[in-house]
Amino acid sequence: MHTSISPYFQEIIDLLLELNSAELLNAKPGHCMKITGFGEAELNYILEKVRKTYPRIDSFIISDDRSSSNHISASKLIELRNKEEKPLLILIPASSRTAAEDSYGNNTFKDLSLDDIEARLKIKMLSLVPVEWYSNVVFILKSFEKQASALSNAIKYLLELKKQGFTSESIGNNLYFFGLIPDSKLFTVELQTKARLNFNMRCSSLMATFNKPIYDRISEMPIEPNSIQPYIVNFLKAESGIRNASQLFQRILENYPELNFCNWPIPELDTKGIKLFTTEISSTDFKLEEGTKVLHANSTRASKVKVKFNTQPNPSEISELRSFRIILMRVTGGAGEEVTVLKKIKNTTSGRSYREATVELHPNVVEEGSYFFKVYAEDEHGNVLNADDEFKEASIQMEWERQKTENPDLLKSSFDFKLTCDSDDFHFQVEEGEELLDNIRKDKIHNVTEAYFKFRIEDLRKGIRLQSPVPTEDSNTWQDGPKPKQLATFHIAYNTRHNYQVNIPSKLRELEWLFLNNANEIGTVVCELSPNASEIAFRSASFRSSVLNSIIDTDIVSLRQQLFKSILQSNIAGNGIVETTNLIYLRNQIEAYILSWSSWVAQLKSKLGDKLISNEEKEELQRFLAELQFSDLIKLKTNLPDGTPIEALLLSPIHPLRLSWFVQLIDHITIGK
Template sequence: MSNAFTKLSQDKLNTAVAGVLCPRLEAILGDRGPGHCMRVTDLDDEVMESVCKELRRSHPDGNIFILGSHEQESLPYRVTSTKLVELRNPDINGELRQPLLVFIPTSLRTSAEDSFGVATFEELTFTTIYEDLIESLLDRLPATLVGHVRDLFGILTEEEWLFADDVSRVRYLLTALENGIDGETLGASLYELTLVPDFKLFADPGMVTGKIRRNLVSVRNLMISHKSVRGRIADLGLSDKALESRLFTYFEKYDIQEPEVWTPPITLDKSWWSISFDKWIFQEELSLDKVLLTVLETDLPVVQEDEDDDQLSGLIGQQILVPNDRRKMNVVFEVNPHPGKVSGLDHFTVQIISQNDGPVGKSKKVKVWKPKRTTATVSLLKLNKIEFEEGWHFIRVLPWTVDGDPIPLETDDGSESSKQSYESEPFYVLPSGSIEEEPPQRAIPIERSLEHARFRLQLTALGDERDPDEIALSGVSWAEGGRSKKASRQEILRAKFGREGAVQIPLSRMLKTIEQRILAEPKH
């Protein structure tokens, strides 16, 4: 940080909310006919003021008001309950008035409330307005940072951080945008989420999620510990004693139990930039080795060139995941050096990441291993239970200590790809689609007959909560290689059941011989 940081004003927050709400309300007003009455009750008073002001600017003669008491009649756009009832009814000529929209502050109570209840006024609700505003603001972030910000929000949701509600997230994004959006301002704006500002949060992409978790844990521990201020600071495990001293001086001025009060000055007051989170070096980090992680492959199918399905034709050559068809996927990643040689390394996490929405589902934990191999194959199961949104996703693998702290990641300087080595190639998720693929089978099971195989697969489908009637035979052929090793008088018939896989059915050689003679001379 080199320049002074600007705090977001309430007016700019209200203006941003109004910018999303006003077009929707204008569309509703244009759709409603004369005599129709509407009310809005689920907005903050200041937001109602901003929205009403903007709507009256574009509709100066419209019936758009804020309900007020008799003492507030002199304020702009105010209407008393008595006047509101009058506006609800036809005019003196019996003509229906133009649509009426009234904002009712939640703090206002009036004896005439029954006269503009939901029986006569349509209730307009905008409970998702902040969620929608978050999405519109995320679209304004640089493409290189939006994924990390979504990860940040995902972690705060996962950790149930009460200080990071939707309004706080909007304030966070607006604050960063107000100060010239980049990685530094996004880190400096963390105080809006009641985290310690971190001016270098995005300097190392591989460390972002780990730093966010460490930040949150640190704030939480400082807030809830029963120890003295000095004891709480000592428990952080910082390696810099001078920093500990500065923090102690800082908390002589601010109450350590109120992080919503003490986190903002670290950014807003330049004299305290020296205690931003990027200066917090923890003792165990000094002894941690770096590790190079490389995601080698996933076993997802690739859309072929002859694909004629409209949903898939635009994805030719790309990997695809259809959760209803493919309920498990395998991921292969490589570790260098061997996990046993990395100081502090305890486990890896394998996580599906949406390019738009961040982490999806739960992460899979993989403990370090002792065998000499440097690769690991991980199966992600029950994909059909995950609430996927259609779009591009990828796999991210990260290393952790036993306490859940991140292990530093080595970057692959030789790679020409824009993606990180610890992330897989992107794949497209199609929740409602379908794709035919023949699954890999290490061992093909043996069945006594075709019906035995069908019945077993139907039972498996029932166990997976699938429709057993969908189990269908897709092909039958004699196995290559001829005779069975166990019985020289037997041949193997291979039956395929689409994505369910294939089975082997031992049969008498005589049946194959008879079939071949019939096919050779069908007329006889």
């Protein structure tokens, strides 16, 4: 019997099994696995595929209520697990609640996780898009990437395109997945594509305002009077039972072709004659360094930049021109990547051929890097009027014109180069404000241990008895302001000559605190970063306890708690980190902790080589040693600019390896003292 499920879940499940194929293929007797998070129909589909592809694995759906060859009760599962005759895979319904739920926890059953499965499927589906339609599809997906269900909607959209075939019509017609009216002519005129989409968004939003009467919705639509309104009224009355935008607009595609957006009276936009040129950027903070314009920003205030631009025809001669939008773009070597909208200014009646606007770049919002400004001229609906600007480089423009002559269907977006509306590049460099102690500037150091050695080296140079430095009363503290910043600054001073600051990214400080405040356990910190580097906070960050806590030596935990407490209490506020702690004073504590840790790890490895232990014990030890590799690491997830998910592992400052480096450094410097 073949179980029928939606294409969406079918693709999700097929990819899940594909990603775990090696695990399933090489599973040994006694190896237990599980899959969770699906409904009954989806689990039956998984069961059929697993039993057909991996017949040597015992596979069942957990259920205490149903009795069949496909199901197994929790108590029977325990018996089967203890026999260890075959590999075992159990499928747990999302709604499962059994008395023996702990018997198939993560300690005994490896979870074939669904983490990032949708993001991986999106990448896979995008790889199937033909080259000629790829930029159009990506344009649609990026237009809706901030929707609440953007990822699942994108996958459903791509699946439908795959089913129907990739054409200009299908790409526009399936906009209903994102709550928009189908538009078979979305890409007919490239220069008007964005304007059509914006207009569609406005009309769709009004049509789907279900808490308003039909006639109120229609009266607010920016369309010609006495045009398509009667058709919309009849449609909304006929489909009055639908209260979901996607379902509503799907009906248009299926049953109401006259309401396809290609038949709507959309205002024509003649943008071909409107050009914009960003001619100059200036600031008192700009300096030319080796041919590069560098904006030197003070960390305590915003840097102001004046952006000057003009249009052809003059701004006052363009009747539909209402405003200018100035965008900060990140340099990528091509057309750039949008970072944020800095300002929107209204057009004036001034007869000048140019306009100018002052924008602010604050180090709390913008990170160091290379940027440029892009300026758009817009009408009252936010449609871009200078959508056909020429390329900034004359040679690129000439090549574009040549290729366009040979291939009239060539899209301008296929040329990844800057336009005349883009400013010159500049580098944004943040410099710490000169915060003074008795009119002495703070020197930047990497950690407080470095400050200790700088103080002692000064004594050696003077030929006086070595002293242990003592922080001044107003130092040894974080200098956090009322608003969070990208960089956190720690102030440590011993006198006017030894006045220091330690700068550390606020995100790294937060991650270190997660470890230090969970001193009674070992584990991993898992965090997710926004691809927008200017965001100060994590999307999520949490400490995850390790299964090793069930077997770890209690002496290690005790030494770990003492060490972490000493680090936290290294300043008055009790919120120290490794970088703000004088590790000279904790050298013996660190060594005791590392030696205890190393001895325990050596014992685990020694047991693994013992020929007298059972296969079950050996497999469990291997699992513990594998888990050990992730202890005190930071698992970081984010997305590349193109949306591709990426993961990285960071060795945290409290990892035994990094702590041992400090001990070796201390011993190396102080040897022979």
